[in-house]
Amino acid sequence: MKRLTKGVAALAVLLTLAGCGTTTAPTPTAESKEPVDEVAEFGKDLATLLNQGKSHELFNLWSDKKSLKRADLEKALLPDAKAKGIKWEYKEYSPDSDSEDQIITLRWRTSDQDSTSDFYVKKEQGKWRLRSMPFGVLSICSPFSVDGTDAPVVSNVTCPTRDGSTSTGDGQTLLMLPGEHSLSVDVFDDVFDQPYQVTATPAASYVMDFESPAGSAGSDSVNLAPEDPEPAAGYADAVKAAFAKEASDVAKDAGGQPDLFDGITVTPTSDFSRPDVSGTYRHWADGGYQDRDISELSYSTTINWTGFVVLYNEVSRP
Incomplete structure (x- = not known):
């Protein structure tokens, strides 16, 4: 009887070691997450x-x-x-x-x-x-x-x-x-x-x-x-209008008659603010308008938020 008891006890030990006994293995703890x-x-x-x-x-x-x-x-x-x-x-x-x-x-x-x-x-x-x-x-x-x-x-x-x-x-x-x-x-x-x-x-x-x-x-x-x-269809007209605007401002300051630019020819270039301008404009002198070549007029052109802009240089003011 003692031999049987010892055998049962030994079997219980083997089952426990094999994981089949009533003793439960400890549950592994969840891995801690990395902070966000x-x-x-x-x-x-x-x-x-x-x-x-x-x-x-x-x-x-x-x-x-x-x-x-x-x-x-x-x-x-x-x-x-x-x-x-x-x-x-x-x-x-x-x-x-x-x-x-x-x-x-x-x-x-x-x-x-x-x-x-x-x-x-x-x-x-x-x-x-x-x-x-x-x-x-x-x-x-x-x-x-x-x-x-x-x-x-x-x-x-x-x-x-x-x-x-x-x-x-x-x-x-x-x-x-x-x-x-x-x-x-x-x-x-x-x-x-x-x-x-x-x-x-x-x-x-x-x-x-x-x-x-x-x-x-x-x-x-x-x-x-x-x-x-x-270039827009109205590019040449926009440039002529800019010349007329500057001529009007200059004439107003000087108290004279504005230059007229209907006769000039405007051709776009690769630099939109620097068109090729040729032909003649009309300048008031000696009580009447006289034709002058546009190359005789010293001016500068640019484009900004007001559109196309022409500015006479000081030496060109009538």
């Missing part, structure tokens, strides 16, 4: 919002909007529309050594550029917000539209003048997200065909500078002037 990297997640969400063209969501994430007259700026937002011609993706982030901000770096690519942009972000009241403005500001100071949306009038806009200087006042402005856009400016209707296509790469502001290459970038701006535009 909030900054990286915010960076990925930011890239998604830019790719989807979520203007209003990005505007609401922008923490400095109140300091820049939110009411005016909010009406200057383009409608939400998926970004065209540009692709954003999250790359990395790093702390800003001079503040509590984090710097999120996004990579962006267009058909001919591959670069990065930094966005400063900060956690405010438990939510990550953009300290950097995600938009580029386009202020032309005359009626224009982007992707069919008319630009509203916003106060305190810096506007160029006919003589190349600047002034501050009310002007048409839009907040644009980077990408391909269709642009049309009313004063250029008779100068070149519109609307025309532009690629707005990331920048704090967008400008229209016909004296610089289209698409060229400054320290914080990108030039949205058209590249190789086609």
Whole structure:
């Protein structure tokens, strides 16, 4: 009997060791999850919002909007529309050594550029917000539209003048997200065909500078002037009208009769702001108009927010 008892006990030990006994093995503890990297997640969400063209969501994430007259700026937002011609993706982030901000770096690519942009972000009241403005500001100071949306009038806009200087006042402005856009400016209707296509790469502001290459970038701006535009049917008439406008202003200042430019011939060149002008104009002298060759007149031409502009040089003033 003792031998049987010992045998049963030995069998019980073997079954227990084999995992078949009544004793349960300890349940393994669940592996602890890695903490969520909030900054990286915010960076990925930011890239998604830019790719989807979520203007209003990005505007609401922008923490400095109140300091820049939110009411005016909010009406200057383009409608939400998926970004065209540009692709954003999250790359990395790093702390800003001079503040509590984090710097999120996004990579962006267009058909001919591959670069990065930094966005400063900060956690405010438990939510990550953009300290950097995600938009580029386009202020032309005359009626224009982007992707069919008319630009509203916003106060305190810096506007160029006919003589190349600047002034501050009310002007048409839009907040644009980077990408391909269709642009049309009313004063250029008779100068070149519109609307025309532009690629707005990331920048704090967008400008229209016909004296610089289209698409060229400054320290914080990108030039949205058209590249190789086609002349409008009314190009020659627009140039003649610009000559007449300057002649009228000069005559008013001098108290005389304006020069007449009906007889000149205007031919577009590769530089739209520098047409080839030939023929004769009429200048008032000795009590009557006299024909003069246009080559005798010293003048300069340009294109700005007022349209095509002609300026007499001082030596040419009657």
